[in-house]
Amino acid sequence: MSPAVSNNASRRAAELRERLDEASHRYHVLDAPTIPDAEYDALMRELEALEAAHPELVTSDSPTQRVGAAPSSAFAEVRHEVPMLSLANAFSDEEIGEFVRRIRTRLDLNADASLKFSVEPKFDGLAISLRYEDGKFVRGATRGDGETGEDVTANLRTIKQIPLKLHGKGWPTVIEVRGEVYMPRAGFEKYNETARESNGKIKPLINPRNAAAGSLRQLDPRITAKRPLAFYAYAVGVVEGGELPTTHSAMLKKLHAWGFPVSTLVDTADGAQGCLTYFHRVGEQRDALPFDIDGVVYKIDDLATQRELGFVGRTPRWAIAHKYPAQEQTTTIEAIEINIGRTGAATPTARLKPVFVGGVTVTNATLHNADQVARLDVRIGDTVIVRRAGDVIPEVARVVVERRPAHTHRWKMPAHCPICGSAIVREEGEVVARCTGGLACAAQVQQALFHFAARRAMDIDGLGERFIEGLTDFGYVKSPADLYKLKLHDLLEMKRRADERDGTTPETVKAGKVATKWAENLIEAIAQSRRTTLARFLYSLGINHVGESTAKALATWFGDIALIRHLPWPILKLVPDIGGEVARAIDAFFEQDGNQRVIDDLLEHGIVITDAHAPIAKVRAALTTANVLADMELPGITEKRSEQLAQAFDSLEAILHAPPAKLSASGVPLDVAAALASALEQAQTRELFKRSAHAMHLLLERAESAKGAAGPLDGKTVVLTGSLNSLTRDEAKDKLEALGAKVAGSVSKKTSFVVAGAEAGSKLDKATELGVEVWDEARLVKFLHAHAG
DNA sequence: GCCCCTCGAGTTCA
DNA sequence: CTCGAGGGGC
Numbered sequence: 106m107s108p109a110v111s112n113n114a115s116r117r118a119a120e121l122r123e124r125l126d127e128a129s130h131r132y133h134v135l136d137a138p139t140i141p142d143a144e145y146d147a148l149m150r151e152l153e154a155l156e157a158a159h160p161e162l163v164t165s166d167s168p169t170q171r172v173g174a175a176p177s178s179a180f181a182e183v184r185h186e187v188p189m190l191s192l193a194n195a196f197s198d199e200e201i202g203e204f205v206r207r208i209r210t211r212l213d214l215n216a217d218a219s220l221k222f223s224v225e226p227k228f229d230g231l232a233i234s235l236r237y238e239d240g241k242f243v244r245g246a247t248r249g250d251g252e253t254g255e256d257v258t259a260n261l262r263t264i265k266q267i268p269l270k271l272h273g274k275g276w277p278t279v280i281e282v283r284g285e286v287y288m289p290r291a292g293f294e295k296y297n298e299t300a301r302e303s304n305g306k307i308k309p310l311i312n313p314r315n316a317a318a319g320s321l322r323q324l325d326p327r328i329t330a331k332r333p334l335a336f337y338a339y340a341v342g343v344v345e346g347g348e349l350p351t352t353h354s355a356m357l358k359k360l361h362a363w364g365f366p367v368s369t370l371v372d373t374a375d376g377a378q379g380c381l382t383y384f385h386r387v388g389e390q391r392d393a394l395p396f397d398i399d400g401v402v403y404k405i406d407d408l409a410t411q412r413e414l415g416f417v418g419r420t421p422r423w424a425i426a427h428k429y430p431a432q433e434q435t436t437t438i439e440a441i442e443i444n445i446g447r448t449g450a451a452t453p454t455a456r457l458k459p460v461f462v463g464g465v466t467v468t469n470a471t472l473h474n475a476d477q478v479a480r481l482d483v484r485i486g487d488t489v490i491v492r493r494a495g496d497v498i499p500e501v502a503r504v505v506v507e508r509r510p511a512h513t514h515r516w517k518m519p520a521h522c523p524i525c526g527s528a529i530v531r532e533e534g535e536v537v538a539r540c541t542g543g544l545a546c547a548a549q550v551q552q553a554l555f556h557f558a559a560r561r562a563m564d565i566d567g568l569g570e571r572f573i574e575g576l577t578d579f580g581y582v583k584s585p586a587d588l589y590k591l592k593l594h595d596l597l598e599m600k601r602r603a604d605e606r607d608g609t610t611p612e613t614v615k616a617g618k619v620a621t622k623w624a625e626n627l628i629e630a631i632a633q634s635r636r637t638t639l640a641r642f643l644y645s646l647g648i649n650h651v652g653e654s655t656a657k658a659l660a661t662w663f664g665d666i667a668l669i670r671h672l673p674w675p676i677l678k679l680v681p682d683i684g685g686e687v688a689r690a691i692d693a694f695f696e697q698d699g700n701q702r703v704i705d706d707l708l709e710h711g712i713v714i715t716d717a718h719a720p721i722a723k724v725r726a727a728l729t730t731a732n733v734l735a736d737m738e739l740p741g742i743t744e745k746r747s748e749q750l751a752q753a754f755d756s757l758e759a760i761l762h763a764p765p766a767k768l769s770a771s772g773v774p775l776d777v778a779a780a781l782a783s784a785l786e787q788a789q790t791r792e793l794f795k796r797s798a799h800a801m802h803l804l805l806e807r808a809e810s811a812k813g814a815a816g817p818l819d820g821k822t823v824v825l826t827g828s829l830n831s832l833t834r835d836e837a838k839d840k841l842e843a844l845g846a847k848v849a850g851s852v853s854k855k856t857s858f859v860v861a862g863a864e865a866g867s868k869l870d871k872a873t874e875l876g877v878e879v880w881d882e883a884r885l886v887k888f889l890h891a892h893a894g
Numbered sequence: 895g896c897c898c899c900t901c902g903a904g905t906t907c908a
Numbered sequence: 909c910t911c912g913a914g915g916g917g918c
Contacts, residue, residue, distance in 0.1 A: 446904060454905090471905055473911080498906055498909070536912065537903095650914080652902045682900080684915050853917075 114159050121152040140505070141433040141490055146194055180255035180322070183246035187342040189232060189283065191251060191419055192402060192426040198381055201403075204425045205377040208405065211414060211422070223353040223406040224383045225339055225371045227426050229314045229397035230287030231321060233261065234342055237280050240271040247321065251419055257321050261286075263330035268364035276363055277347025284338035284365070288316040289396050292333025313397050335396070338365035352406045373406060384427050391429060400428035435505065436460040438487045441472065441516050443523050445548035447556050447647055449539040451518065451529050453478055455489075455501055463493035470499040474536050475518045482506075484513040524548040544699065550584075551577055553647050557585045561653060562645035563637060566630040567623075575603040585645070586706030588631055596624040635711045639666060642714055646700075649690040658682060659691075664718035668803065670695045670704060673796040675736040676804070679727040685738060725808040730756055733797050739784050741777035749773050750781075757798040761791060817892050818846035818857075826852075826869055827862030829882050840889050852877060860885050 125148055128140050195201050209216060232248040245261035246254040261267055264286065288296075293313040300307040320332035338360045341349065350356045354373050361367040370390075374383045380403045387401050405411050405423040414422040440456040453472040460467055470491060472478050481504055483489065488508035489501045518538050522529055527542030540546050554573045558565040565588070576582040579602050581595050637645075643666075644656035651659070662680050663669045672695075677688035694700055731751035735744045742750070753771035754760045760768075765782040769775055784790045823846045825837055832840075837860065838848045852859055852871040858878035861869045872879050880888075 444904085448903075450904070452904065465907060467906080469906065473904090493906095650902070654901060682915065686914060 114155055118152060118155050118159075121148055121155070124148060125152065140435055143428075143433060144435055146428070150194070180257060183234075183244065183249075183254050183256045185234060185246070185249075185252060185254060185342065187281070188419060189234060189248045189251045189254070189342070190340075190421055190424075192424055193420045194400075195425050195427050196430075201380055201384075201425070201427055202377050204403075205380070208414065208422065212410065220376050221352075221406040222374045222376075222380055222403045223357070223371070224374045224380060224401060224403050226368055226387055226394075226398045227400040227402045227428070228285040228287050228337060228368075229399045230285040230317045231314070233257070233284065233286050233321075233336075235261065235267060235282045235284075236343070237271055237276070237282065239278060240276055242267065242269045255322070259326040260321050260323060260329040263326055264334045264336055266336040266366050270364075272364035273362050275347070277344050277349070279343060279345035280347070281342030281344075282338050282360060282365060283340040283342055284336055286317050286321060286334055286336050287396050288313040288320070288333060289335055291395060296332070336366055337368050339367070339371075339402075349408075351408055353404050353408060353411075354406050356408075374403070380427070388429055398429075400426050402426050430461075430463055432463045433490055433492045433502065434460045434462045435488055435490055436467075438483060438485055438489055438501075441478070441483070441485055443519060443529075445522060445524055445540050445546060445552070447549060447552035448649060449541065449543070449546065449549055451522070451538045451540055453516070453518070455483065457489075457491065460491060462491055462499060465493075467491060467493070467499045470501050472501065475531070475538060476536060478516050482515065484509065484516055486510045486513055522546060522548070547577060554582065554585060554588075556647045557645045558588075558634075559645075562641055563634045564641070565634045567627050568630065572627070575599050579603070584703045584706065586703050586710055589635070589707070589710040589712070591628065591631065593621070593624050593628055596627060597621065600624070636713045636715055638716050639664065639714050642666065642712065643669070646694070646704075648694040650687040651691060655683060655687060660716075661721060662724055663720050663804075665720075665807075666704070666708075666714060666717070668720070668800075668807070670701065671796075672800050673793060675733050675793065675797050676728075676800045678736040679724070679732060688736075720804050720808040722809050724804055728801055728804055728808070730754070730801075733757065733801060734760070737790075737793065737797070739790070740780045741774075742781065746773050746777055757794050757801065761785065761794045761798070818844040821846045821857035822849050824849050824852050824856050824859045824872070825862070826859060826872075829860075829862040829885075831882065831886055837885065837889075844889075844892055 125145070128145055128148075193204075195204060205220065206216075208214075209218070209220065214220065234246050234248070234254070235242060236244040236246075242262070243258075244256060245258045245267075246256055248254050262269065290313060293316050296316065316332070317334060320329050320334055323329045339357070341356065341360070350359055354371070357367050357371055370387060372383060374380050383403075384401050387398070391398060403425055405414065411421070411423040416422065436458045438455050439458055442454050442456055444452045444454050446452065453475065455470045455472055457468055457470060472481075472483060481501060483501055483504055486509070488505045490503050490505065491499055492502040493499050518529060518531070520529060521527065522540035522542055525540065525542040525546035525548070527540055527546060529538050529540050531538035540549065542549060544550060551570070551573050554568075554577070555570060557563055558568040558573070563585075568588075573582075576588075576591075576599055579599050581591065581599050582588055638660070640653070640657040640660035643651065643659055644653055658680050659669055659677075663672070672692070674685070674688035674692035677683055677691055678685060683691075729751065731744075731747045734742060734747040734750060734757065749772045750760060750768075754763060760781075765778070768782055769778040771778065773781075785794070818841060823841050825848060829837060841848050846857075849856065856872070856877050858880055859869065859872040860880045860882070861872075862882055869879065871877075
């Protein structure tokens with residue numbers, strides 16, 4: 106070995122020791138970890154490997170030679186007569202193969218001889234030891250460094266899952282039961298919710314594991330008692346005056362019989378293959394478990410074989426922890442960028458130094474909004490802990506302030522849009538900041554086009570962000586309507602210019618050929634999208650507050666874009682689930698000349714709406730002068746007042762042209778009449794009256810008569826509950842709606858009937874309570890069948 | 895006026 | 909999937 110190599114290794118080993126010591130101290134003594142467990146494990150493994158390769162580097166104070174740091178002095182020390190183990194870790198199938206092979210070699214077993222393991226989840230909590238004398242709980246201690254822990258008896262007594270007296274009989278005179286104290290996820294979430302509501306008085310917990318550790322180290326057991334802690338037993342230490350079973354799995358059963366919780370995930374497995382199968386089986390359930398686990402543990406089941414295999418240092422040869430990919434990792438923030446959405450929403454995104462978390466490499470993480478950035482105080486250059494919690498989307502869990510470089514400053518939302526330079530404004534009381542550029546902002550235009558082409562909107566297959574960028578950047582497309590004017594050569598030209606600009610030369614060009622297939626496909630996809638439904642068309646326009654559901658409602662109620670594009674907001678409000686805010690947003694969208702031009706353009710250049718129809722009968726029913734008047738949100742005009750006015754005047758025009766004296770004579774209080782009169786003096790209100798009156802006439806003229814359109818369930822409100830066999834809830838909903846019913850989510854006295862499938866819950870109870878009619882699935886199916894077509 | 899529920903908008907990676 | 913906010917029931 107060359108001196109240079111040895112020198113490097115020695116320096117690296119020293120560095121690793123320093124970092125591990127520091128982390129260990131913060132973790133065990135201060136309860137304030139600075140690096141995630143996975144990183145600690147990785148550093149430890151590197152050091153172990155280094156020391157294995159260069160035994161001369163091993164020092165007596167190396168972290169590999171002891172586990173954990175000295176306990177803090179707040180609690181009495183407890184010496185573990187039988188030391189509490191630490192397990193070797195494995196991260197890959199190969200390592201498990203090697204582990205099992207080593208055991209077979211030592212035991213002189215063939216590769217195909219059966220080798221039984223007791224397998225169990227590895228809880229992410231805090232290992233403890235419970236001592237029972239004559240069946241009574243006398244002392245509980247933390248693991249500490251494995252040799253010496255802390256006496257936390259008083260705190261452990263508060264955990265209801267820990268028996269204070271052993272159940273059954275046949276237990277040894279003295280027995281130490283070992284296991285894990287942990288905090289279930291639900292309890293953890295609930296605690297943190299309370300902490301958030303406390304406005305900083307209660308500090309939120311970083312993770313369930315820390316929560317468990319912190320709770321056990323409370324000086325006041327009454328505080329511990331309030332924390333939702335739980336316990337699982339998985340081993341025994343000292344045993345005196347009694348016999349135990351001869352296998353680990355039998356011993357766990359015994360512990361269970363004596364009153365200890367034992368995980369239901371505990372099982373046995375044969376050989377490496379059996380262990381790996383178990384690993385994957387538990388891994389699939391991992392996210393759904395009510396507690397955190399960071400891996401599984403395999404132990405040789407036969408206790409005599411365990412003794413035969415023995416230990417290396419303090420780690421047993423007969424057991425290993427097989428860990429899952431880390432769900433947390435540290436990385437650094439390289440930049441904080443602003444994304445502009447379709448509505449102009451400016452979302453800060455963290456650009457990360459790529460890290461492998463939970464099975465994928467993460468480079469971006471959303472920071473949601475400025476408040477979130479402020480809460481975390483994320484700064485450029487910071488070291489952060491990135492998490493892929495339960496789901497998929499990575500988030501920055503917290504900043505490791507200790508590793509913050511010098512001269513950083515708090516991040517601030519920029520005042521101007523990075524794309525178009527317009528002001529970024531955050532409305533009072535709103536969480537999101539928005540770019541005010543509107544159609545002048547290239548980012549907003551691109552996002553609008555992206556939305557337009559989306560699968561659930563116009564469904565233009567293959568029109569992704571890259572093409573949209575090229576098409577808008579070179580001016581081929583300024584509005585959705587331009588898409589339908591594109592010719593093949595436009596696309597090819599655009600591609601050529603984009604390649605030129607980006608300095609990318611495709612293979613095909615080098616070969617002297619031009620690839621055209623993609624362009625033909627795109628032109629075809631655009632042509633395909635021309636025929637569409639009214640609901641999709643409305644949704645694709647990207648009107649603020651109009652998503653799929655609202656678009657569908659508008660399409661069903663009014664049936665025709667020619668009508669919808671001119672409806673004033675008080676009329677739009679007649680549609681259930683459309684309130685003032687949404688109605689005004691729709692009205693405002695169509696008030697913009699630019700938007701009207703785009704719609705004209707789209708219709709002229711080939712959009713075909715295949716399902717146009719007359720306004721449904723419900724429109725006619727809802728379109729009374731009283732309803733529209735009440736929807737106008739005029740001061741003092743309640744439903745009751747608008748009824749009175751409608752009775753007195755019959756039409757909106759009549760009210761508009763009524764002299765103030767006549768208004769007062771309508772039966773409404775004088776001050777209300779006066780307020781109405783003064784409102785009617787405003788041009789804006791008069792305009793709204795005129796538009797509404799006009800729209801009423803138009804709609805009434807065109808609306809289907811109630812008779813013609815009446816479905817068998819017209820006017821009925823139906824609630825679905827439980828699961829159906831012959832069709833899904835969605836299908837049932839569609840079919841019921843097609844027959845005129847409104848399908849609601851909860852039962853009230855207005856409900857016409859409830860369809861109860863299998864395992865119907867509280868909604869069925871409510872229906873019975875309110876005396877609402879209940880249908881079973883058979884009756885529904887029969888009914889749908891009878892009215893099919 | 896308060897609470898519950900549904901809808902909309904934004905987001906990551908293979 | 910998750911958060912925020914609009915709608916509407918009580």
